[in-house]
Amino acid sequence: MFKIYFLGKDVQVPALRGVSLTVKRGAFTAIMGPSGSGKSTLMNIIGCLDQPTKGTITIEGIETSRMSRSELAYVRNKKIGFIFQSFNLLARANALSNVMLPFVYGDYPKAKRRERGMDVLESVGLADRWSHKPNELSGGQKQRVAIARALANNPAIILADEPTGNIDSRSGLEIMILLQALNREGMTILCVTHDRFIAEHAEMIINLLDGKISRIEEVKERKDAREELKKLPKEEEITQ
Amino acid sequence: MNLWESTEVSLDALRSNKLRSFLTMLGVVIGVIAVVLLVSIALGVRSQITGTIEGLGSNLYMVFPGSIGRGVGSNRLSANKLKIEHAYELMQKSGYNVAISPVVNKVSTIRYGKTSKGATLITGVMANFSLARNWRVQEGSFMKKEDIEAYRKVCVIGQSVKHSLFKNSNPVGREIFVAGKSFKVMGVMESKGQLFDLDLDDQVFIPLTTAQRIFGINNLSYIFIHTPRVEDMPLAMEQTKKILLHSLSDDDFTVKSQGETLSAFLQISSLLTIMLGAIAAISLVVGGIGIMNIMTVSVTERTKEIGIRKALGARDGEILTQFLTEAVIISLMGGIVGILICYLAVFLLSAFYPTFTVTISLLAITVAILFSTFMGTFFGVYPAYKAGRLDPIEALRYE
Numbered sequence: 001m002f003k004i005y006f007l008g009k010d011v012q013v014p015a016l017r018g019v020s021l022t023v024k025r026g027a028f029t030a031i032m033g034p035s036g037s038g039k040s041t042l043m044n045i046i047g048c049l050d051q052p053t054k055g056t057i058t059i060e061g062i063e064t065s066r067m068s069r070s071e072l073a074y075v076r077n078k079k080i081g082f083i084f085q086s087f088n089l090l091a092r093a094n095a096l097s098n099v100m101l102p103f104v105y106g107d108y109p110k111a112k113r114r115e116r117g118m119d120v121l122e123s124v125g126l127a128d129r130w131s132h133k134p135n136e137l138s139g140g141q142k143q144r145v146a147i148a149r150a151l152a153n154n155p156a157i158i159l160a161d162e163p164t165g166n167i168d169s170r171s172g173l174e175i176m177i178l179l180q181a182l183n184r185e186g187m188t189i190l191c192v193t194h195d196r197f198i199a200e201h202a203e204m205i206i207n208l209l210d211g212k213i214s215r216i217e218e219v220k221e222r223k224d225a226r227e228e229l230k231k232l233p234k235e236e237e238i239t240q
Numbered sequence: 241m242n243l244w245e246s247t248e249v250s251l252d253a254l255r256s257n258k259l260r261s262f263l264t265m266l267g268v269v270i271g272v273i274a275v276v277l278l279v280s281i282a283l284g285v286r287s288q289i290t291g292t293i294e295g296l297g298s299n300l301y302m303v304f305p306g307s308i309g310r311g312v313g314s315n316r317l318s319a320n321k322l323k324i325e326h327a328y329e330l331m332q333k334s335g336y337n338v339a340i341s342p343v344v345n346k347v348s349t350i351r352y353g354k355t356s357k358g359a360t361l362i363t364g365v366m367a368n369f370s371l372a373r374n375w376r377v378q379e380g381s382f383m384k385k386e387d388i389e390a391y392r393k394v395c396v397i398g399q400s401v402k403h404s405l406f407k408n409s410n411p412v413g414r415e416i417f418v419a420g421k422s423f424k425v426m427g428v429m430e431s432k433g434q435l436f437d438l439d440l441d442d443q444v445f446i447p448l449t450t451a452q453r454i455f456g457i458n459n460l461s462y463i464f465i466h467t468p469r470v471e472d473m474p475l476a477m478e479q480t481k482k483i484l485l486h487s488l489s490d491d492d493f494t495v496k497s498q499g500e501t502l503s504a505f506l507q508i509s510s511l512l513t514i515m516l517g518a519i520a521a522i523s524l525v526v527g528g529i530g531i532m533n534i535m536t537v538s539v540t541e542r543t544k545e546i547g548i549r550k551a552l553g554a555r556d557g558e559i560l561t562q563f564l565t566e567a568v569i570i571s572l573m574g575g576i577v578g579i580l581i582c583y584l585a586v587f588l589l590s591a592f593y594p595t596f597t598v599t600i601s602l603l604a605i606t607v608a609i610l611f612s613t614f615m616g617t618f619f620g621v622y623p624a625y626k627a628g629r630l631d632p633i634e635a636l637r638y639e
Contacts, residue, residue, distance in 0.1 A: 047551070049550075049632045049633050049636075050633055069556055070556065070557070073550065073554060073555040073556075073558075074555075076553045077552060077553020082551050082552070088544070088547070088548045088551070089548075090545060090548060092252065101548075101552055102553055104245055104249070105549070105552060105554045106553060153553075
């Protein structure tokens with residue numbers, strides 16, 4: 001798969017130059033690489049926010065690389081669950097409305113939206129905060145709302161772009177606990193990170209360099225976020 | 241996403257920025273008020289004047305001295321050659337059972353006891369004036385033929401004159417002073433209302449002969465001619481012209497019917513209405529540009545939100561609809577608020593000026609609503625289209 005950006009007349013910036021990979025259903029894969037290695041471009045293409053210049057990409061047997069803009073929007077709504085570094089919640093809307101936002105753009109039956117929204121909030125442990133606006137929630141809680149939103153339409157894959165980048169390590173681990181739990185239930189997860197420690201929570205790490213895959217490694221000693229959290233010093237100790 | 245959902249989303253966005261939404265709306269509100277009120281007032285004045293002119297009698301025509309309204313070359317200032325003899329000649333020679341009623345007008349001060357009243361229209365008439373003008377006496381009686389022939393100092397007064405000089409007491413039989421001469425009041429005319437800005441009831445009628453003598457004039461202001469049958473009007477008018485041409489030249493008089501006066505007026509007033517409407521419409525266009533301005537700012541400001549919505553599966557069209565709905569809601573609400581304010585304004589106006597009757601024209605309302613919705617759509621489309629076409633990656637990256 002190739003992605004070349006055309007800047008002006010003759011300037012071509014190749015972001016991806018021949019990336020070829022398969023992610024199996026139910027896998028937990030991390031993508032690592034320095035900035036400029038093409039990991040964001042790869043994520044955007046997998047997430048149907050962008051399309052490759054050359055090559056094809058298939059999600060659950062459907063080729064998305066030649067789809068129209070509105071077909072891509074449909075796939076994003078039904079098959080992809082995004083988790084962003086900066087949460088990307090609507091500031092005006094409360095947690096439940098944010099979680100229900102994907103329903104507006106799909107054909108989810110109206111009568112069941114609220115129930116489903118509360119269910120996914122429950123699964124991230126924030127059912128009691130459903131009426132809170134994002135500015136009334138901590139960073140970790142915001143990211144959990146974002147995870148609930150990603151889960152709302154029961155997607156084929158969750159794409160997490162630096163999900164722990166903007167939050168403290170304790171909340172970050174709580175996020176990883178959630179992702180690992182989802183993965184155990186069978187959810188396919190693709191997580192971009194530059195943090196080796198976070199990447200080692202996945203089963204496999206794909207290293208990108210200059211738009212190419214430099215190395216694919218199996219994680220030998222896979223980290224369990226629940227165990228890692230226990231190792232962290234207690235909160236009282238930090239404040240002392 | 242259906243229409244209701246997109247309305248909900250738009251209303252939510254408008255609510256979250258109340259002041260801005262209000263100010264944007266204000267442009268439309270003012271535009272709609274301008275259009276509806278100005279057009280309504282223009283139409284109201286028009287129907288009022290049309291009513292007054294028609295009230296003069298549809299089977300009435302007039303002979304004016306000079307050549308009025310004949311375009312370039314007409315000489316309004318030439319000497320008035322219309323004399324009482326011409327009226328007599330018409331009376332003798334006219335067919336169609338017409339009633340010929342010559343009139344002289346003069347403005348003078350009148351007085352009753354210690355109450356005096358300046359600048360009152362004194363109208364010298366013949367005995368058939370009441371019949372020809374279809375204007376009856378309410379109290380007492382109109383002047384008789386003998387009063388005219390004998391140059392008697394008698395008068396019939398209008399309702400407004402009665403109110404200013406006599407308040408509620410009965411004026412019949414009393415003496416009033418017109419231009420320093422004592423006149424006996426014979427009767428009071430029924431109310432006839434306004435003609436343009438002229439109060440027809442603010443008039444004193446005296447015998448034509450007496451008027452010519454005390455004011456020292458020997459010509460006529462105009463001659464009213466009443467035809468019993470409307471169908472005879474064109475022929476009677478032709479005949480009048482012919483008879484007058486025996487002793488007067490073509491430039492010395494003009495024969496004009498109410499219909500002609502009316503159609504000339506209607507022409508001017510339609511032109512005025514359209515002009516007023518067009519000027520007011522400019523303010524609506526300015527309001528529309530305000531919407532476009534704010535929508536463009538709003539799209540830029542909410543780039544991130546657009547990115548989020550797109551990432552969650554919003555199609556270009558759904559984003560476009562959301563912003564377009566916002567623009568249409570602003571302009572439609574502006575239109576409705578504007579119309580409500582118009583009703584309030586008219587209500588207040590008619591409360592303080594009971595004679596001022598303006599009915600809000602349904603046409604103006606329809607045009608204003610359609611126009612403001614059109615403005616919202618027209619000026620909302622471009623920003624909304626821009627919002628819809630935003631690249632989701634760029635939009636998400638926007639801070």
